[in-house]
Amino acid sequence: GQQLNQSPQSMFIQEGEDVSMNCTSSSIFNTWLWYKQDPGEGPVLLIALYKAGELTSNGRLTAQFGITRKDSFLNISASIPSDVGIYFCAGDQGAQKLVFGQGTRLTINP
Amino acid sequence: DTAVSQTPKYLVTQMGNDKSIKCEQNLGHDTMYWYKQDSKKFLKIMFSYNNKELIINETVPNRFSPKSPDKAHLNLHINSLELGDSAVYFCASSETRKVFTLHFGNGTRLTVT
Numbered sequence: 001g002q003q004l005n006q007s008p009q010s011m012f013i014q015e016g017e018d019v020s021m022n023c024t025s026s027s028i029f030n031t032w033l034w035y036k037q038d039p040g041e042g043p044v045l046l047i048a049l050y051k052a053g054e055l056t057s058n059g060r061l062t063a064q065f066g067i068t069r070k071d072s073f074l075n076i077s078a079s080i081p082s083d084v085g086i087y088f089c090a091g092d093q094g095a096q097k098l099v100f101g102q103g104t105r106l107t108i109n110p
Numbered sequence: 111d112t113a114v115s116q117t118p119k120y121l122v123t124q125m126g127n128d129k130s131i132k133c134e135q136n137l138g139h140d141t142m143y144w145y146k147q148d149s150k151k152f153l154k155i156m157f158s159y160n161n162k163e164l165i166i167n168e169t170v171p172n173r174f175s176p177k178s179p180d181k182a183h184l185n186l187h188i189n190s191l192e193l194g195d196s197a198v199y200f201c202a203s204s205e206t207r208k209v210f211t212l213h214f215g216n217g218t219r220l221t222v223t
Contacts, residue, residue, distance in 0.1 A: 033210060042114070042200050042214025043153070050210075086151055092209045096141060097166055100153040 006089050006101030013079060014109050021087060021104040022073040029091030032065050032072040033098070037086045046087075047074070076106075084108050113137050114215035116201045122221045123191055131186045131218045133201030139211070141165070142184035144176060145200040147217070153200070159184055160206055188220075196222045 006023045013019060023032070031050055035043035047058050049065035049072060056063055062075045076083055089101040116133040123129050135142060143166075144156040158166040159178040173189045184201060198219050204212040 031210065033212075037151075041216050042202070044214070045210065045212065048210040088153065095166065096158060096160075096204065096207060096209050097155060098209055098212065103151045103153075105151075 004089055004091055004099055004101035006104055008104060009102065010105040010107070012107045012109065015079060015081060017079055019076040019079055019083070019106060020073060021089075022071060023089035023091075023101045024071040025091060025099075026070065027091075027093075028069040029099075030069075030094060031092035032063070033090040033092070034061075034063050034072070034074045035088045035090060037088065037103075039085075043088055079106075079108055081108055081110060111136060113213050114201055114203055116199075116215040116218055118218060119216065120219050120221075122223065124223055125191055125193060127191050128187070128189045129191060129220070130188070131199055131201075131220075133184050133186070133215060135182055135201075135203040135213070137203055137213060139203035139213070140181055140206040141204050142178065142181070143202040143204070143212075144184065144186050145202060145214075147198040147200060149197070156199075157184075157186075191220075191222045193222050196220055 004023050033048050034046045037043040047063040052069045054065040060077045086103045088103050090098045114135045141160045143158045147153045156170045157176045162178045175187045178184045198217045200217045201215040
């Protein structure tokens, strides 16, 4: 089945650093979504992107929907300990079927 | 109030057994889903139901049978469990055709020994 290529797979950073992760696909998506998953919990939506070129912020998080509709990135500025977790990109193929990336595991050293 | 609740949270069982996972949502959503997350954290859709009607059925073994008694509930029954079924299973719900409203439960960790 179709997959999204998400990178990096893991990141180890110092508290206060900025973080950047991205997702690419060989197919076009109508919507890109970014989720965060904490241990023992389900993924929670961070940002949803609906139009090519769209740049959206949610607090310290910023995400962009690529012009080609085949990629997206997520930036986190001034990371804090509670940013630790696994971040997933997801693309909407239509028919309410989301395809997820492999996830980026973020670890923060205080 | 828990929006999407699934039980049990942990399930340990032996190969060959049959088990069920229950899911309920109180968000008033019309669409419910089951996702499987493997040991590498990869999330993949298994099924979706809209108003009790099956909409998506990915290539899942027919040992897995979802049942939706009403639009607020979607249960997952698994027959003849195999080692490879060990994973975390997430129930989710959303408004119809608004996938950005997708809301996940906290998962059921199934371990087959």
